[in-house]
Amino acid sequence: MIRRFYTVFEDLALIGGPRLNLLSTAFGILALIGMLVTPWMALVGAGVEQQMGIVQKIMYYHVPSAFMMYLGFFVCFVFSILYLWKRNKQYDIWASSSAEVGLLFCVLVLLSGPLWAKPIWNAWWVWDPQLTLVFVLFLIFVAYAMLKSYSEESIQSAKFRAVLGIIGFLDAPLIHYSVKLWRTHHPAVVRGDSSGLPPDMETALLACTLTWLALFCTILFRRVSVEMARDELDYLKAEIRDRKAILGQMAT
Amino acid sequence: MSLFFRQTTAIMKKDLRIEYRSKERLSGMVFFAALVLLIFSFALTPGSSAMVNGAGGIFWVTVVFAGFLGLTRSFTQEQHNDCLMGLLLAPADRGAIYLGKTLGNFITMVVLEIFLLPMFAILLNVAVLSPLPSLIPVMLLGTLGFASVGTLFSAMSMNTRLKEAMLPLLTLPVLVPLILASVQSFSALLSGNSLSTVSDWLRTSAAFCGIFFVACLILFDYVVEES
Numbered sequence: 001m002i003r004r005f006y007t008v009f010e011d012l013a014l015i016g017g018p019r020l021n022l023l024s025t026a027f028g029i030l031a032l033i034g035m036l037v038t039p040w041m042a043l044v045g046a047g048v049e050q051q052m053g054i055v056q057k058i059m060y061y062h063v064p065s066a067f068m069m070y071l072g073f074f075v076c077f078v079f080s081i082l083y084l085w086k087r088n089k090q091y092d093i094w095a096s097s098s099a100e101v102g103l104l105f106c107v108l109v110l111l112s113g114p115l116w117a118k119p120i121w122n123a124w125w126v127w128d129p130q131l132t133l134v135f136v137l138f139l140i141f142v143a144y145a146m147l148k149s150y151s152e153e154s155i156q157s158a159k160f161r162a163v164l165g166i167i168g169f170l171d172a173p174l175i176h177y178s179v180k181l182w183r184t185h186h187p188a189v190v191r192g193d194s195s196g197l198p199p200d201m202e203t204a205l206l207a208c209t210l211t212w213l214a215l216f217c218t219i220l221f222r223r224v225s226v227e228m229a230r231d232e233l234d235y236l237k238a239e240i241r242d243r244k245a246i247l248g249q250m251a252t
Numbered sequence: 253m254s255l256f257f258r259q260t261t262a263i264m265k266k267d268l269r270i271e272y273r274s275k276e277r278l279s280g281m282v283f284f285a286a287l288v289l290l291i292f293s294f295a296l297t298p299g300s301s302a303m304v305n306g307a308g309g310i311f312w313v314t315v316v317f318a319g320f321l322g323l324t325r326s327f328t329q330e331q332h333n334d335c336l337m338g339l340l341l342a343p344a345d346r347g348a349i350y351l352g353k354t355l356g357n358f359i360t361m362v363v364l365e366i367f368l369l370p371m372f373a374i375l376l377n378v379a380v381l382s383p384l385p386s387l388i389p390v391m392l393l394g395t396l397g398f399a400s401v402g403t404l405f406s407a408m409s410m411n412t413r414l415k416e417a418m419l420p421l422l423t424l425p426v427l428v429p430l431i432l433a434s435v436q437s438f439s440a441l442l443s444g445n446s447l448s449t450v451s452d453w454l455r456t457s458a459a460f461c462g463i464f465f466v467a468c469l470i471l472f473d474y475v476v477e478e479s
Contacts, residue, residue: 084474132428139425146421151412160408163471164422167401170467171426178429178456182436 009078013090017228024221027214034211038204046204058116060204064212065108066134071216072102073137073169080165083158089231092158095165096148097223101216103141109134129179136175140168259344263352264359270329271360277322278360282367285318289368289375298377307378308438312431314368316398319361320423323402324409324416326357331410340476350403350472354465358399365391378442386447387438393457394434397464401426404468407475426464433457 015023042060049056079095082088113131114124125131144164151157197205271277292310296303303310330336339349373380380387402423409418424431434457437450447454 084471136425136428143422143425146414147408147412147418150414150418156411159474160411163404163408163475166471167426167464167467170463171429174429174456174460174463177459178432181452181456182432 006078006082009075009082009094013079013082013088013094017225017232020221020225020228024218024225027217027221031211031214031218034207034214038208038211041204041207046201047198049201052120055116055119058112060208061212062109062112062116063205064209065105065112067209068212068216069102069105069109069134069137071213072098072100072105072220073141073165073172075220076102076165077169080162083162084166089158090228092162093224093227093231096144096158096161097227098220099141099144099161099165101220101223103138103145104219105212105216106134106138106141110138127179127183129176129182132179133172133176137168137172140164140171144168256345256348259348260351260355263339263344263349264355267326267353267356268359271356277325278363281318281322281360281364284321285314285364285368286371286375288314288317289371293375298375303376304378304443305439307372307376307442308435308440310376311368311372311438312394312435314372315361315365315395316424316427316431318364318368319395319398319402320420322360322364323357323399323406324419326353326403327406327410328416336476340478346473346476347469349476350469354399354403354468357403358396361395361399362392365395380442383441383444386441389447390434390437390441390450390454390457393454393461394430397430397457397461398427400461400465400468401430404472404475407472430457430460433460 038060042057046057046060048054075098076095079091079098083091083095113134117126118124144161147164148157148161151160289310292314296306296310327336330339340346369380369384372378402419405422405426406419409415409422412418414421433453437453437457440450440453441447
């Protein structure tokens with residue numbers, strides 16, 4: 001079971017740069033179509049929520065962003081474990097790229113949340129478990145990004161990143177539990193089969209989630225292929241340097 | 253006694269002996285803690301209700317920041333004369349190195365807290381003597397969790413360009429659940445509640461210690477090995 005689970009990720013990391021670029025474009029087209037259709041579904045198709053009114057519409061982009069954030073951090077977690085286990089550079093590229101994409105969606109969550117919270121809770125920010133968890137995850141993965149940019153590009157720094165990726169993800173349930181003990185405000189989060197949403201809203205939310213998933217794949221695949229190209233470029237530069245050195249020795 | 257524990261205690265004793273002879277980490281930490289307490293007593297009137305409510309927070313802020321001061325030295329002192337290389341070359345389990353270092357840091361911080369509590373009681377005028385028996389388990393759990401995550405990250409931050417400055421940036425976000433649990437239980441205990449009222453918080457701290465102690469023990473191997 002676990003083996004089947006991680007081989008999916010291993011297979012993903014086997015895809016080469018050019019094919020990833022192609023996949024990225026394909027998902028990009030899907031995301032574009034989704035973005036043209038979902039505003040209609042969310043704003044017109046789905047009913048207006050009775051108590052919150054029009055403000056509730058932000059949920060259609062806020063919630064999928066949160067899903068994609070968790071997805072990004074989860075993919076980072078899995079590839080971090082794979083990297084420490086198998087020592088393949090591809091896994092590090094995938095882990096750090098998905099952490100970056102997760103961070104991007106995390107920022108979207110943090111920006112869209114207060115827009116909704118201000119009219120509903122009458123405050124931009126409250127210290128609720130859901131909010132605090134996202135905020136702390138944001139801090140952890142900003143530290144991840146800093147760790148990446150403040151250390152020399154080496155195998156050791158890749159290992160440090162992987163360690164932080166694993167620890168950061170392991171921390172999430174604990175943060176959530178501890179802040180829940182502390183206080184709670186957030187509306188019930190969609191879990192399992194019964195989301196508590198009427199069917200029209202549910203359809204719109206599902207469509208938005210799929211669109212965001214396509215966007216997630218677009219950005220992630222493009223990011224990974226760029227990193228792969230950079231890696232190859234470094235390799236080629238080193239090779240040219242070596243050859244020049246050999247030619248220089250032969251000339252003298 | 254098995255080999256692993258002999259190795260662990262050897263490393264722990266080495267760290268504690270260095271500390272006992274030089275006293276440079278501990279003196280710095282205690283002095284720093286006193287300064288932090290001084291600033292807090294300027295900010296809040298000693299003995300006021302705001303002070304009593306915030307006392308848990310003040311205590312842990314002081315412990316955490318003074319703790320960072322000690323943790324950064326934990327691995328930088330090994331860099332002189334390539335001591336870390338020597339440790340890694342020794343036929344000892346990497347886990348024993350981590351465990352020894354963590355316990356050394358843990359004990360150093362407990363000593364810091366022993367100095368800190370009376371200062372805390374005197375300078376901020378908070379009654380710590382009567383809730384002391386119930387404060388001790390909270391303090392030990394909080395310190396253990398801090399030491400186990402901090403030791404791993406101090407080994408990491410030493411090898412980044414920012415060096416020690418990176419340590420709090422990496423460690424503090426991860427420590428959120430632990431610090432929250434410790435602060436909340438401290439505040440509750442200091443305002444006269446019994447230990448059973450904070451059992452949920454104690455469970456959180458214990459879960460944090462359990463999960464991260466094991467995770468850091470496993471991951472330490474990857475952090476120190478030469479690539």
